Amino acid sequence: MLSTYLKKIENKEYKVGIIGLGYVGLPLMWTFHEQGMPVIGFDVDQRKVDHVNQGTPYIKHLGQEMMGKLAGSDLCEATSDFARMPEADALLMCVPTPLDHHREPDMSYVVATTQTISKHLRKGQLVILESTTWPGTTEELMIPILEENSGLVAGEDFYVAYSPEREDPGNADFNTAKIPKVVGGHGEDALKLATALYDTAIVQTVPVSNCKTAEAVKLTENIFRSVNIALVNELKVVYHDMGIDVHEVLEAASTKPFGFMKFTPGPGLGGHCIPIDPFYLTWKAREVERYTRFIELAGEINTSMPRYVVDQTASALNQHKKALNGSKVLLIGLAYKPDVDDDRESPTYKLMDYFATVGSEVDYYDPYVPAVPKTREHAQWEGKKSIEWTKEMISSYDVVVISTDHKSIDYAELAEWANLIVDSRNAMGREGIQADHIFKA
Ligand SMILES: NC(=O)c1ccc[n+]([C@@H]2O[C@H](COP(=O)([O-])OP(=O)(O)OC[C@H]3O[C@@H](n4cnc5c(N)ncnc54)[C@H](O)[C@@H]3O)[C@@H](O)[C@H]2O)c1
Known part of the structure; x- marks a missing residue:
């Protein structure tokens, strides 16, 4: 046969x-x-x-x-x-x-x-x-x-x-x-x-x-990513308070030709894989009375990142004598990663939720996600539309938070039009754009 x-x-x-x-x-x-x-x-x-x-x-x-x-x-x-x-x-x-x-x-x-x-x-x-x-x-x-x-x-x-x-x-x-x-x-x-x-x-x-080895290979790959992303997210927070730019550190560290692999910090995990898959092993491990502490710790750090971005936005607004409550906040990027239209598990949703909870007025811009689709977890945003990319619109917000760094976005234009920018992806840094109204988070 x-x-x-x-x-x-x-x-x-x-x-x-x-x-x-x-x-x-x-x-x-x-x-x-x-x-x-x-x-x-x-x-x-x-x-x-x-x-x-x-x-x-x-x-x-x-x-x-x-x-x-x-x-x-x-x-x-x-x-x-x-x-x-x-x-x-x-x-x-x-x-x-x-x-x-x-x-x-x-x-x-x-x-x-x-x-x-x-x-x-x-x-x-x-x-x-x-x-x-x-x-x-x-x-x-x-x-x-x-x-x-x-x-x-x-x-x-x-x-x-x-x-x-x-x-x-x-x-x-x-x-x-x-x-x-x-x-x-x-x-x-x-x-x-x-x-x-x-x-x-x-x-x-x-x-x-056998099949279970192949199943474990996939989980191992994604656990590896989740843990390493958590590590650089932790470093980002620590280095920020020390006045050190984590992106510069990682860029320089990645010139080492062996023993280092670059991961990039961000506003939290997104997508259908990395925030989810590690917990498939956590669940199964209980059967053999084992506990996946690394996975849990990474999850804890990564899920705390949107909150960190909100805190950094609050302190950026403070410097402009404004509060989150009552401020108009624009999020750039609803997709969970650059240049795709996939919004599943996107940390931008978490940011929208947090900003709304503290009384901010929230909008988003994403050329690939023109309207918020039906989701199980974020039904309150369903149907909300991306704003239009015009000087008039962008400049009407108290603060613009970059949560996804799509390549098609004109960051120079954004820097010129926005009153205040909080960049969780180092999009501005990569473009070599620096200004007093741009903060990293
Ligand atoms: N998206 C990724 O980047 C990626 C990468 C690697 C692995 N994976 C894994 O691959 C799997 C699929 O992910 P995806 O991103 O393609 O999901 P998806 O939601 O894009 O696609 C799944 C499709 O399955 C269909 N479907 C659901 N129930 C069905 C049924 N009973 N019979 C027939 N069709 C059914 C849905 O309508 C949908 O079209 C998941 O386990 C995911 O973790 C995804």
């Missing part, structure tokens, strides 16, 4: 099903399609399905050209009809793995998708989980659901693997095809098949012993 599928992969007749056409699933579908593999995308969100089939973009950095090619191809199709799952030889799951209200793993999307697959699973199919998750998810949570509902046996009748996604949306140097892919299989055959599949489209495949 295995050799038949390997042959199909070699002949590019192996149909790749992608479940979840978001920031991860859509570029993954494109990556296989670019190599001439037939692809079929599944999503519960009919709007995304229609966008793919009609060739209209819905993620900023995955633009018109790519969407047009997908829509115009005989080898690509999207659907919300999950009964078509048996058409695919492989089913790659790229669904969300957020935290619930108690900051514990919310596995509802993974469970729902696995249940759907199990109803349509056929012999010989390869199921790969790509969502970030706690070690053990594939074998302890998914396989029992797949086997129970289908009556098939993993490793005998169908194949299962785990391969974490390392997508970095908006990174011009690395797209899905250029980022090495770690793969863990449930058994030798699953690993061989999954590796052969990724080898067709991705620069390097990195096989590891």
Whole structure:
């Protein structure tokens, strides 16, 4: 059976099903399609399905050209009809793995998708989980659901693997095809098949012993980032009080050719990964009576950063004999990082909340997020629109707080128009703009 599928992969007749056409699933579908593999995308969100089939973009950095090619191809199709799952030889799951209200793993999307697959699973199919998750998810949570509902046996009748996604949306140097892919299989055959599949489209495949090792690799990468970001955030606060510019320190330190890796402080963590993923390990570690103190500490420092930016804004306003209460505050950047339109977990929301709580009048400007979309956590801002970029508007605020340093923003113009600037990203510093009304936070 295995050799038949390997042959199909070699002949590019192996149909790749992608479940979840978001920031991860859509570029993954494109990556296989670019190599001439037939692809079929599944999503519960009919709007995304229609966008793919009609060739209209819905993620900023995955633009018109790519969407047009997908829509115009005989080898690509999207659907919300999950009964078509048996058409695919492989089913790659790229669904969300957020935290619930108690900051514990919310596995509802993974469970729902696995249940759907199990109803349509056929012999010989390869199921790969790509969502970030706690070690053990594939074998302890998914396989029992797949086997129970289908009556098939993993490793005998169908194949299962785990391969974490390392997508970095908006990174011009690395797209899905250029980022090495770690793969863990449930058994030798699953690993061989999954590796052969990724080898067709991705620069390097990195096989590891099993699924839980691959799951742990992804969490380790993101814990590493969270902890290091917390470290430079802590240093930022300490150095500020000592009259030392942390950005200058980090810039100089990063000239060391070994043993140092540069991380950049900011207004807090954002995005669907770094603020969330580490806590998947924290949760699972309790099972073996272990505690992840580094992760908790990093979380504590990183979540305190928006509050720090608010405090720095208060002292900047003080110097202008103004209080936060009653001041007009403009936030620059609603996306959680530069040059993308993804506002998930953006620290700007936290800043908006804090400023509003102390009585400031809050607006934002973001060329990529024209209006606040529907979110679970920040419903009070839903529908609020980005202000327009004009001298008249910018100069009407008591203070402008830079929370996301989009490249397209004209910082020289901002420096000229704004009454007071609090820069949490060193955007002004990088542009070489210095003035008495610009404060770092
Ligand atoms: N965004 C990133 O930069 C990134 C990077 C690496 C890893 N990840 C991980 O990848 C996974 C997906 O993240 P994302 O950013 O692509 O999420 P996303 O929200 O952009 O996309 C998820 C998609 O899954 C769909 N979906 C939800 N439930 C479904 C179901 N039952 N059946 C079919 N489709 C369903 C949603 O409609 C959505 O289109 C997460 O585990 C995330 O942690 C994300």
